[in-house]
Amino acid sequence: MKMTKVWQLEGELLAGQLTEAAELLKAGELVAFPTETVYGLGADARSTQAVEQIFAAKGRPSDNPLIVHIASIGQLDELVLPYPELASRLMQQLWPGPLTIVLPVKPGAVSPLVTAGLATVGVRMPDHAAALELIGQANCPVAAPSANRSGRPSPTTAAHVLEDLDGAIAGIVDGGATGVGLESTVVELAGDNVIRILRPGGVTPEQLLLAAPDAMIDTPPAKAEATEAPRSPGMKYTHYAPQGDMEIVQGDAVEMTAYIRQAIAQAKSEGLKTGALVFAEREGDFDADVVLTYGGGKRQLEQAAQRLYAALRQFDAEGVQRIWAEGCEEQGIGLALMNRLAKAAGNQVTRL
Template identity: 45%
Template sequence: MTDTLEPDDAGIAKAAGLLGAGQLVAFPTETVYGLGADARSDLAVAKVYEAKGRPSFNPLIVHLPDLAAVEAIAIVGPNARALAGAFWPGPLTLVLPLRADAGISPLVSAGLTTVAVRVPEHALAQRLLRAFGGPVAAPSANPSGRVSPTRASHVLEGLSGRIAAVLDGGPCAVGLESTIVLPDPDPVLLRPGGLPLEALEAALGGPLGMGGDADKPTSPGQLMSHYAPAAGVRLEATQARVGEILVGFGPVKGALTLSESGDLVEAAAHLFQTLREADRLAGPGGHIAFAPVPETGLGRAINDRLRRAAAPRP
């Protein structure tokens, strides 16, 4: 059985103890729920790949409580330091050179010489990281390739019986995974996410390059078929076809909507919950259609997730 832990001192202490014993614990961040494991333990990290059915060539994000803890395992260059100062704690992951004495399991970085690191803003995540006292590898707490979880109930739908516990912190506020950047020497956006590109470029004083390889991921979140419901997905729809569940946005009305007012922050927060609900309404062999979303601000990350949800399944 998978325990559901309350977001209090007792729940945090039990979650930290389970992590210390090499078990898997799902916990909330401001983006989505992560599936936590001791990043120093080969066995614990291997359990993450097993529980999720995740390809072993797809690296994981290490969660840490502050910049000092990041510097203990990775080399922080000038652009990385500028971005960390502007956006940590928050929904930003940086891909940094891994220190030789970091003590991180090579399974975390999938054998690369870099490591993806993040300092989450969520108060409960911060309390858990400090109670545990070590680096926590934590991809999204869902079966690999499926819709990311923004509530404890979503975690249990996909992973109940496969993990030790989920720390219930309620719904996630941002609702999209973190933005991933390779900051130095020349900053490159590897995955759009909960921090808009425009904010990053303003902090750096210049444009970011675009990167990422679906065949040979250099960071999490680059696989082409990802965030996928059971139903088929069609994009840029203005009306439903026969047998489709239309998810609207702004002026396009549907059975469900990401945001009636066309608010991208609201749409981001609702994306994965709405995708799950549309999948339930569509039923076996069903289809979902999504209204157009602007390719600006958080819309860039929303569209990235929708394109991956609609990609051909492996």
Template identity: 45%
Template sequence: METKHFNNQKQSQDDAALLLQQGEVVAFPTETVYGLGADATNDEAVKKVFAAKGRPADNPLIMTVGEESQLDDYVTVSQPAKTLMKAFWPGSLTIILPIKPGMVSMLVTGGLQTAAVRMPANEVTRSLIKKAGFPIVGPSANLSGKPSPTTAAHVAHDMDGKIAAIVDDGPTQIGVESTVIDLTAKVPTILRTGAVTQEELATALGQEVVDGTSKKALAADQTPKAPGMKYRHYAPDKDVYVFDPLDWFDLQGVLQPSDAVMAEDHLLEQLANKQQPSWSLGQSLQQASENLFAGLRYFDDQAAVDRIYVQAMPDMGLGKAYNNRLAKASGGRLFQGGDRD
């Protein structure tokens, strides 16, 4: 299959919408990461998404809309959900809601009676979905388990020849996937951290919001309510190690020529070996989140690199989402000061 590459202009949106209407798969931009879109009401189209990604069938897909009215036929929107939509949509918040009987494909929900729904902030994508005339599924546009794509080039790396088209609207702004909140639980529960924080959600709802991301991993026979809960995610093929900035000088003492370092500029400026493979995470937490997946992808393609050491961030706000993705990418490997392993 030849993958078409579209820009963000109106004609390209029209062409991409037509492909979606024909049951094809189209990669689209959001403010978080690039997504892989197909008609959420068409089982055959949804199957193509699973095939392109190599995604397990019990891993649910997010239903992405261009406007709230596109949800009316598929899910029951509660008052708390309306409150969150008013506060954070369009934006990087995914809400889990009960589906209306027989209205949502079980391929989308992983066989559950709930669906994860979101309306992204990217105007190109919202326009595309409205032109298509139906909600689309929207998992990240990468091979299952690998680092998420934050540019159209990342999508092409994984998906050229596997999908019908890629809509290019430049690099994403946030760089980590949306926050997922479950409103079908007894207490609103965060199932995936993102740019919308626990504190912001609790304030908007006027009630307690539980962080459920630290709960024990799901068993093999359990179906996750949201992406990222059960299977390995965000992981390059190279070994990734997380380091605390307090261990920076110890880390430099054990770095080998085949080791790559991803860190903020103020640390990279102190690298003793100026030839050490390195990737700038920028000068702030926001920039680090934008640059994380791109750096992991870059070094994963470098034959001369064996290991990737990545700086951890303060575990608050967006830092929770950043550290969550990094922990999954590393499989929990930590650099201990003074010890290479």
């Protein structure tokens, strides 16, 4: 078992604070670090030995590709083959930021474990000063999935990382709570003007269209997710799940409230510990053993996204066995929020 060191970032980010963490990354060790989305578990993307440790620490399936993080556009030259002009426009408008673009990988540029045998690699430039400083100092492309055990809710604080990976990795850069709270949007470019969303996330379809007004947005059929090798993280496997059984309920507020109340009463009669995750205006409507809110009202979806994973982990900490969560409209960041909720519930979604 490793001794996992924590570097606490306080006040203005100074380069010297991250020197040790960057040296460990260069030496082939695993270092978790904050991004604007969730905490990532970083390794030198060029080193198969380093990347192998990611899969071992997370318990992650080996056919699930990893996203490579860079600190400057200049790093793309060593990573990828020529790519469409549309990709350049998205980079100019939305990098740094929570957008991963799947690009043709340069042979031998990264470990084959990063691409899971595909001819492409997902790349992003995080919008977080500590992440950019760390990657820049390490001077290597950094493969970094979320810094949690595979299948668990993604970590939005350093404490979440320690909960899952203490003793399994070299260190954690503690930069406080993350901002977006959901992973990056992953896109691939189909043709000259089609943006295919492989995983919804921190960049909304509306933002993609603002960056490329002449492009069309496409999403692959759900059936392809289950049968094909995943072209992006978050496509194939159950993710983000709490330990309790979870159901998403969506629809008319009155019907939804009645449905969840009845379900809670039934579960309690069976001796199960119950939980409800709802928007703030409905906090007092349920008598579950643990009632958590998304932190805001139904129109404050950015706050809900930021709070989701911490709420799922709190249900685990309190031993909740059955959970009902209020759904939302699949617009804006709500598309990504519902995607993560459905994954966490194993696609148990009741629409009233």
